[in-house]
Amino acid sequence: MATLLEQYEQIVGTDVIDQLRQLAKLLGGKRIIHISSTKAGGGVAEILHRIIPLKHELGIDAVWETITGDADFFQCTKLMHNTLQGNRFDIPDYLLRHYEAVNRENAESLRGLLEEADVVFIHDPQPAAMIESMPARKGKWIWRCHIDVSSPYRPVWKYLRDFVRGYDASVWSLSEFAQRLPHPMYLIPPSIDPLSDKNIDLGPEELGKTYARWGLDPQRPIITQISRFDRFKDPLGVVRAYRLVKEFTPVQLILAGGGATDDPEGEEVFNEVKTSAGDDPDIHILLLPPDDNLTINALQRISDIILQKSTREGFGLTVTEALWKGKPVIGGDTGGIRLQVVNHHTGFLVNTPEGAALRIRYLLKRREKLEEMGQKAREFVRENFLITRHLREYLTLIFAVANETQDRIELL
């Protein structure tokens, strides 16, 4: 059985893995701790589940711990998450006091580990306040923000900022998200894991079953958008683009996304999309369980073109996933989509359903262009958005934080 590093080496090449080995060796026994809110579900857990074993294989002393909290605590952090992403409402004072108390309790139970660690990564707002209880901390503390904080609700950000400013550094996914803070704000885009269920290669048999399972015609082109039913993802615009294309060429549309149990607006948008689709048998609206990663993987792979017609987007990891599968992406000209969709190379940036329809028609007509862009898209992700790059930047960051005033740090 190949080790994880050997498996990644097959995908990214020996030089990339060698570079990780070199950086890891230079860490020389430093203990690195990651703290997050859960080991089950969500992007942060997904990435740490892979990064920690990789660090271990590289010989790094890395530990991942999670905090514990009750329903009120997680209600508070959910509200924090939503308001930092732009929803405008105040969090009741009693919940904030409870948030602080739970952070103090967790700090107490992890004190020995945290005070002695050389580097501590605190992920997202949930454990951010623990730093207040650690005046005797020995190592560097880094706050890693995974969420889109480009237009936060200011009163909530100001509250959180009082904790975050005490860190030695923070890490953000895009420059648009970085808020003003009195320490270095590093930029590390997220990544995808090519060995996860969401991205692993699937055989023809598996893909064949997918057509049958969802009643899709393998002979006609498929265009797909994978995302929550959320107005910012513009699913109605996608249906309109599909109709404009269908006037000229036969095509099928898949709109697939997770359920919306905690999001009343999600249900409303889902119903609007259903109404807009009417009884068109070529529009497939699929409500999938959030962890049905193999299905999402297969749907992306049987598609000719992937859409991500968002009007507002964080980084847009569904775009990265699609590009990795060799699919050109037609995406909204916003947020992290701009970093990934390069006009005429990996796809097209559009502003309207009409723009999307035009590009879909172009790619369906110019098959050789579609293939060429798909190949470029995969190479683009290989070089820039795989987990090995993410890990390299985490390791680089540890040296950078220790020498924050130097532009060039020589470890010779």
Next chain:
Amino acid sequence: MAEPFSVRDCALIAIATGQYAYTLSELRDRLEIVPPSSIYYHFWGGLLRPKFDNPEYQNDFAIWVYQGLRDKPLAERIALINPSEYHDLEGLRDELIDILEERIDESELLPWMKANQRFYFVRSQTVVFDTRVRLDTPERLGEHIPHMSLGSVFYHFIDARRRPPWGRDDFTHWVSGFGNGYAELVEQISQVDPYFISLVELRDELTYVFAEHMPGGRA
């Protein structure tokens, strides 16, 4: 006998400066105050990010002027700046500001026109480390280049220009220590222009140049 060539590697990490611009005037003003490492990042950092066969513009400033402000004449002028010609980042900064001011003087409207996206100034820190690989002849160096990481290629061929001897890459500097027999190789390496190609292409081109000059090579 020259010292062996020490192969080094580097990794760049980006840092938000907190400075951004929405208009050409703001871009000019911020350029005066951002650290030199930000000028470096926006001209050269792109090499460690994705590149395509025929990118329209080579540096982040030109790309933003074109995409954000839709000012093609200015984008073309900025794109023409070749950072390899500037050994000093302050000289590069001055040149860029001159070009912006020239354009600002040409138009009453343009300086205040709001772009459809902000330009975020980013700076970088470079972590350099020793791979422990030592090469004692130009032939051995030529054999090793195809196996170098892109970070090593960047460090020895691009970043080297910011270190003494200023403006020169490490390969030409080291190979020139082997005397006149390698003069042609030195000349060929120094003619490789790194600005319009990706690091993968740069590594391929250097591999080719070395192979041509080796015994049994293609030359």
